[in-house]
Amino acid sequence: MIHDATRKPTREGVIAALESLGDIPLPPTPLLPTEIRGVLVHVKCENLQPIGAFKIRGAWWRLNNLEGDHAVAVSSGNHAQGVAFAAKQLGLKATIVMPRDAPRVKLDNTRALGAEVVLYRRPGEDRDAVAAKIIEEQGGTLVHAFGDPWVMEGQGTAGLEAAHQLGREPSRIITCCGGGGLAVGLSLACPSAAINVVEPEGWDMVGQALARGELVHASDNPPKTICDALQPTVTKQLNLDLLAGRAEPGVTVTDEEVRNAQRWAYANLRMVVEPGGAAALAAALAGKAPIDKDTVIMITGGNADPARFAETIAG
Template sequence: MTAPAPFSPAPNRAPARAPGRPGVLRAAEAVAAILPPTPLLPVEVGGTRIWAKAEMLQPVGAFKIRGAWHRLSAMDEAERARGVVAVSSGNHAQGIAWAARRLGIAATIVMPRDAPAVKLEATRALGAEVVLYERPGEDRDEVAAREVERRGAVLVHAFADPWVIEGQGSAGIEIAAQLGRTPSRIVAPCGGGGLSAGLALACPEARIHPVEPEGWDMVGRSLEAGAIVRAGDDAPKTICDALQPTASAPVNLAVLHDRSEPGVTVSDEEVRAAQRFAFARLRLVVEPGGAAALAAVMAGKVPVDDHSVVMLTGGNCDPQRFAETLAGG
């Protein structure tokens, strides 16, 4: 696909290659070799039966393990010896830490000090070193760049990496196999756009609907503007901690600009309603960011049919806050 000029990265910032469907297929093979498919569960929403992909049942509680495994397992011995640095509020962190431990790679994760304690503790428990930064106040990419330079490590970006994008797309290959056909549409929570881009590559005939928190729709605004739009210092608070990158990246937008249907945002209350619904109807614990796509469907913001799939992308909830959400219903 040809990206509009505003989405073309500067030559010195271009990824090593563009992500593509052949890479997604390789990623699906790599993931299938070590992990079973996550369930694709039927559920009725507003009188229509749709399908929910339960990615919170991954070993790290989120889909991020897919991109992490594809990226790290594709590294050569020289790269592995250097170690990796990643930036994450928690789910990419755990995916990288899990893959790094399995492959014997040193991992350093730059995480916000206000990340949920359950995510910080799980990342450390997997053997990664955690470097904290202030959110807001510090630029996480600058912190990560300092760590990369200091350690001579390889940066594994949470969404702006072709291998990571392809790895996330492996979920789409699983979905098509489980449905026995290409889904009509896939509705996915969206932070930087890595999952949405991967799904677009995996299922080129499906409509892709990225769903973002209100005030954090950087992918939707960037696609509308034809240029990168960054979150302002006055961006509102959101309970969707996993969906708060300050900007998307050219590599993601280049895939999504003519393949997705952006512009869908959800409120915190809509997300909480989706968390309660998933717990009551599917017996699943879904974290706020992981429930954003279901929230959009429940609110009638995305049209669905019997072949539509909603991504439930993570379940790493703070126990007390989850209990409060359930009680609030």
């Protein structure tokens, strides 16, 4: 397929992406009913994907539409595994730029899937510049984690699945948010659903951008967060344009609220959830996002570091 820099994601693209998942095949992830604050809600368990995160959806659809045979990506781990998985399935080369402080489980899993991993320092090095140099020297196509229209469409397939499982379109979807690619996809898949984006405190680049109507960059000295998967320093203009007037005001959660959500998911759902994958659940549990019987809460990843997860569960 010829690359079109002006292409925008569409609902039709989300539907086509869902059909393509049958080629893997990729079974739907569970939509579990559960009670939060006395209200019956539904939890979409993307932590049960083959790579442990929803990112497999967007990576698969993007690589099915790749120009050439070399995918280059930048990721703290979940998008990395999605691209590596799709590349292995399709017989393509994958090079992933990952931070040196990424969880060991994510680094190991990405390499095990056959991808070449190039490490960079976070903070200190520009990961996009590292990826650009690889493309200049080796060729390849950048598969952006959240700013690529095909990736957005692929992520949106989770919304189509959830609506089918619920038997109707959700009234509200509460989703973990890094750069906003999943939120865009869900908004396309479920056009009448309210979309709540949830980010770590101090890393709410999407929420702030929605409030100001312009791109907002992370500070030079951003706070630490246990949500390693939710640390983009800025969203993309395309994401902001598609979410503006569509998404609800942004919500932030603390590290302790995230840990509480991890413990709650383990105790109530028997689920292992990584910190970034628990952000939406944390917002719902803390009363920071409204819920009703047709609310879907996204659990986006389960690639938790074993030792840190054990510490969290132990309290």
